[in-house]
Amino acid sequence: MKRTHHCNELRLEHIGQPVTLCGWVHSRRDLGGVIFIDVRDREGRTQTVFDPSDLAKEIFDQAAGLRNESVIRVAGKVRRRPDGTDNAKIPTGQVEVMAQELEVLNLADPLPFQIDDPEAAAKVNEEARLKYRFLDLRRPEMARNLRLRSKVATAARGFFDEQGFLEVETPILFKSTPEGAREFIVPNRREPGTFYALPQSPQQFKQILMVAGVEKYYQLARCFRDEDQRADRQLEFTQIDIEMSFIDREDIYTLIEGLLKRIWKTALDVDIPTPFPRLSFAEALNRFGIDKPDTRFGLELVDLTEEFRGSSFRVFSGAVTNGGVVKALNAKGFAGATQGQIETMTEMAKGFGMKGLAYIKVEGGEWKSPITKFLSDAEKAALKTKLNLEEGDLALFAADQWLNACELLGKIRLYAADLLKQQGKLSVPANQFNFLWVIEFPLLGFDREQNRWYSSHHPFTAPVVEDLPLLKTDPKKVHGQHYDIVVNGVELGGGSIRIHQPDVQKMIFEDILQIPADEAKLRFGYLLEAFRYGAPPHGGIALGFDRLIAILCGTPSIRDVIAFPKTAKGTCLMTDSPAPVAAKQLKELYLEVKGAKKE
Ligand code: ASP
Numbered sequence: 001m002k003r004t005h006h007c008n009e010l011r012l013e014h015i016g017q018p019v020t021l022c023g024w025v026h027s028r029r030d031l032g033g034v035i036f037i038d039v040r041d042r043e044g045r046t047q048t049v050f051d052p053s054d055l056a057k058e059i060f061d062q063a064a065g066l067r068n069e070s071v072i073r074v075a076g077k078v079r080r081r082p083d084g085t086d087n088a089k090i091p092t093g094q095v096e097v098m099a100q101e102l103e104v105l106n107l108a109d110p111l112p113f114q115i116d117d118p119e120a121a122a123k124v125n126e127e128a129r130l131k132y133r134f135l136d137l138r139r140p141e142m143a144r145n146l147r148l149r150s151k152v153a154t155a156a157r158g159f160f161d162e163q164g165f166l167e168v169e170t171p172i173l174f175k176s177t178p179e180g181a182r183e184f185i186v187p188n189r190r191e192p193g194t195f196y197a198l199p200q201s202p203q204q205f206k207q208i209l210m211v212a213g214v215e216k217y218y219q220l221a222r223c224f225r226d227e228d229q230r231a232d233r234q235l236e237f238t239q240i241d242i243e244m245s246f247i248d249r250e251d252i253y254t255l256i257e258g259l260l261k262r263i264w265k266t267a268l269d270v271d272i273p274t275p276f277p278r279l280s281f282a283e284a285l286n287r288f289g290i291d292k293p294d295t296r297f298g299l300e301l302v303d304l305t306e307e308f309r310g311s312s313f314r315v316f317s318g319a320v321t322n323g324g325v326v327k328a329l330n331a332k333g334f335a336g337a338t339q340g341q342i343e344t345m346t347e348m349a350k351g352f353g354m355k356g357l358a359y360i361k362v363e364g365g366e367w368k369s370p371i372t373k374f375l376s377d378a379e380k381a382a383l384k385t386k387l388n389l390e391e392g393d394l395a396l397f398a399a400d401q402w403l404n405a406c407e408l409l410g411k412i413r414l415y416a417a418d419l420l421k422q423q424g425k426l427s428v429p430a431n432q433f434n435f436l437w438v439i440e441f442p443l444l445g446f447d448r449e450q451n452r453w454y455s456s457h458h459p460f461t462a463p464v465v466e467d468l469p470l471l472k473t474d475p476k477k478v479h480g481q482h483y484d485i486v487v488n489g490v491e492l493g494g495g496s497i498r499i500h501q502p503d504v505q506k507m508i509f510e511d512i513l514q515i516p517a518d519e520a521k522l523r524f525g526y527l528l529e530a531f532r533y534g535a536p537p538h539g540g541i542a543l544g545f546d547r548l549i550a551i552l553c554g555t556p557s558i559r560d561v562i563a564f565p566k567t568a569k570g571t572c573l574m575t576d577s578p579a580p581v582a583a584k585q586l587k588e589l590y591l592e593v594k595g596a597k598k599e
Contacts, residue, residue, distance in 0.1 A: 002073055008044025009093050010078055020075040022044055022105070024138065025066050026133035035063050037099075039074055042143060047087070047096040048074045059102050068116060069108040069135070070453040075101040115139050124561070130573040133564060145561045148267055148547045150573065150594075153220055154268040156240055157159060158592035159259055165216040165242075172198060173224065177523045181225035184235075194591035198224035201542060204527055207460060207498055210538040217243045218547060232547065232558055235570050240548075242495070242538035243529050249481060249497060252541055253278075253437060256485055260435065267552045273435055276485075280440035285403065287338045289329075289410020291441075294489025295434045297426055299415055301327050302411050307382045308399070313374040315358065319399035323591050328398045329409045330387040331416035333425040334394040335361045341419065345412050352408045358397040362389055371397075414489070430554065435487045443467075443480035444512065459508055460527075461496035462539075468504075475512060485543065492548060495541025502531040 003022040010019065026040035031457070035050040050063040066072065066584065072547060076099040087093030112126040112132050114143075130134040136142055176183055186196040199205075201223045209217045221241040240259075244251065255275040264270045284293050304326040308316035316326045327399040331337075337345075338423050342359065346560045349357040359583035360369035367389075372380070388394050396403035396412055421427035443463050444453040453475055454459060463471060467478040481497035499505045506528060549561040559565040566572050586593065 006043040007039055007041040007046045010092050010097070012048055012079040012080070012094055015080055015095060017078050018075065019078055021069070021097065022073045023046070025068050025070045026186060027068065027514075028063075028066055030064070035060070037063060037066065037072075037074070039137075041070065044092060045090060046092045047081075048076065048099050049096050049103070049312055050099045059099070060318070061103055062104060063099070064389050065457045066104070067108050067110060068114070069111055069138075070104060070108040070383070071108075073101075073103040073105060074099050079486075080328055119176055127567070130559075130565070130567060133574045136292060137563065139371075142560070145549070145553045145555070146563060148553055149216075149561055151427070152267050152549060152552065153545075154260055154262050155218070156218075159262045160216075160218045163216065163258075164197045165218045167219055168209055168217050169200070169219060170202040170209075170221065173201040174205075174300065177204070181227050184224050184226050187589040187591055188588050200225050201239060202241050202457065204459065204524075206241060207527065207538065208473065208530050208538060210243055210245045211533065213536075214243075215245045215536075217241075221542075222243070232288075232522070232550075232556075234546065234558060234562065235566055237562075238545040239493075239542040240545050242536060242543045245536040245538045247497075247537075247539055249439070249483060249539070252483065252495060252497075252539060256541060256543070257435075260485075263548070263552070264433070268431075270431070270433070270540040271433060276435040276437055281438055281442065282440065284438050285406040285410070289327075289406045289408070289483060290489075291438055292484065292486045292489055292491040293410075293436070293438075294414070295436065296419075296428045296432055296488055299329060299331060299413050299417060299426075301329050301406065302386050303384070304328055304397075305387060306377060307386070311379060312376070313371065315371075315374075316399045319405075321403075323400060325399045325405050326397065327405045328383070328387055328395055328397045328411055329413055329416075331394045331396060331412070331420070332390075333392050333422060333423075334416050335363045335392045337394055337416075337419075345415065348407055348415070349398070350396075352400070352404050353402075354398065354400055354408065360389070360395040360397075362391055362393045362395075365391065408520060415429060429436055431538055433487055433551075435485065438484040439482075440464075440487055441480050441484075442454070442476060442480045443478040443482070444475050446476065453512055455508075455513065456480065457494060457496050459503070459513055462499045462504075471507070473510065475500065481539070483541070485541070487551060490551060491544075491545060492551075493543035495539065497537070497539035500531060501535050502528045502535075502537040505531060 002020065004020045007021055019455050021038040023041035026045050027040040029036045032054060037048045037050065038045045039048055051059055052060045067397055074097060076097045077099055078095050081094060081096050090091050113128055114120050115135055115138055118141065137146065159410055173196040176185060176195060181200055183200060184198040186198065188196060190192045197235050202219060202221050206217050221239050223238055223380045226235065251584060253275065257276055261272055261274055264272045281291055284291050286303065289301050305320055308326045309320045311317040319326060348356040358371045360367050360372060383395065389395055396409065398408045408562060419519045421428060440457055443456060443461060445456045447454050457480055461480045461482050464479040464481055471476050482494065483496065484494040499508065509524060510517050511514045546558040546561055550558045553561055555561065564572060564574065571577065
């Protein structure tokens with residue numbers, strides 16, 4: 001080894017010892033002719049001292065010329081720092097190394113941004129950070145994220161091993177089975193016009209592994225989805241992917257609660273209480289207006305359908321007559337909402353196809369609202385009690401079909417909560433983790449534009465057994481054996497018990513999802529075939545690993561927990577990818593590019 005100690009190791013007990021450190025020049029200070037260099041490595045930093053009075057001139061001059069982030073090896077003796085010069089902020093702050101030798105292993109150019117000062121580093125724009133990712137990752141906060149990620153992966157692997165799981169790798173070069181997100185495709189040089197696709201998840205392979213008798217499978221699996229990028233999405237991401245045979249939903253709940261308990265303990269030394277509460281999809285929407293509720297604060301939705309069924313306020317009663325509902329939300333303490341904020345929320349309502357947004361502000365003992373004049377005394381009294389309307393409150397209403405009304409108020413609830421947090425009127429402790437299961441999802445959703453049913457999870461999800469007879473008569477009433485795990489309003493993962501009978505799977509593909517028989521055969525034939533040769537009942541789940549780590553690291557961006565993430569436009573600024581390829585490569589692939597962007 002080139003070094004005897006790492007840079008976070010030397011303490012008082014090392015005084016007098018000759019040591020060698022290797023690392024980066026974190027900072028260099030010239031004080032009265034003596035040079036102090038903080039040498040930093042992954043573990044921490046140590047002060048080294050270059051004193052011209054007992055050092056060869058060329059070594060001293062070399063030290064004097066070092067730029068930050070150059071890589072050096074320093075050998076010397078550990079000594080106690082002089083009185084009054086201890087640095088209590090770092091664990092090595094009571095000692096320093098009197099340099100005797102210096103080897104410059106790599107001289108750094110002037111840096112594009114400073115990384116020795118966390119405050120300055122935090123202000124560097126993300127593009128520069130991504131372009132010079134090797135510098136960005138040296139920052140202690142980023143290094144901590146990578147370390148935590150590795151630690152959690154190891155803890156997860158240990159947990160699965162104890163539980164008898166096998167880690168099995170599945171192919172990255174897969175086949176196109178379009179369903180849900182858009183796929184990345186890879187041209188096949190060996191047979192012109194044929195393509196691989198990158199897997200959106202190992203879903204089908206993990207089910208086949210169950211047919212293959214693996215019984216308990218997991219993988220830290222890379223997945224690829226060619227979706228337009230949203231803030232918390234990446235084109236490629238990692239899942240903790242799981243599948244088990246001979247189980248039912250309860251087994252998955254227990255397994256995942258155990259896994260998350262282990263992870264939270266390992267990463268944060270926090271004991272999370274289990275079992276997690278469970279909410280049905282209907283209840284989650286009714287109370288929080290979303291299927292991944294953040295239950296760390298209230299502001300719950302209230303149902304007022306019965307109160308307004310016969311109302312002379314037609315906006316409300318009309319919605320009920322049309323089979324809809326009247327729902328409301330009391331954004332407690334938000335009466336001071338500005339005109340601009342009310343407009344933002346009204347725009348949200350319009351985005352849901354509504355004409356506007358009814359609201360009541362309670363200010364100065366009065367109800368300020370364009371709608372109060374239409375309300376009867378009984379209706380007002382009902383509002384006051386059911387919404388617990390008090391001075392300073394803002395009530396917001398949605399009268400529409402159930403799902404639409406719930407979802408609008410769910411969105412407004414989060415918007416209002418954010419503003420209330422900023423105003424200090426709502427507080428959410430940083431270290432609170434509200435885990436919950438969302439269960440009893442509908443198996444299917446209806447796509448009005450395409451006039452057909454789609455799977456609300458994926459087409460391999462088993463219907464609840466009692467609902468099977470409804471599949472052909474009333475598909476919307478069928479529940480799926482599907483579950484989502486949610487923490488603090490973030491969907492950490494989801495999964496389901498699968499269909500394992502080929503006839504049921506075929507019926508779902510062809511009769512319900514209206515995938516023509518020949519297409520279903522082409523896309524999923526191998527799965528249907530596998531199910532004819534002894535398929536055990538099975539089910540599984542996948543957790544978004546990047547998101548999980550982001551939560552543990554307390555960062556809003558998954559880019560902060562991925563070593564080399566892509567930008568919102570899907571580019572890697574460091575390697576400058578994607579990039580054109582040589583004409584020869586295209587020719588080999590029998591490809592011709594039309595409409596390529598001109599340089
Ligand atoms: N493969 C599914 C997904 O990626 C998860 C599962 O059903 O296990 O969402």
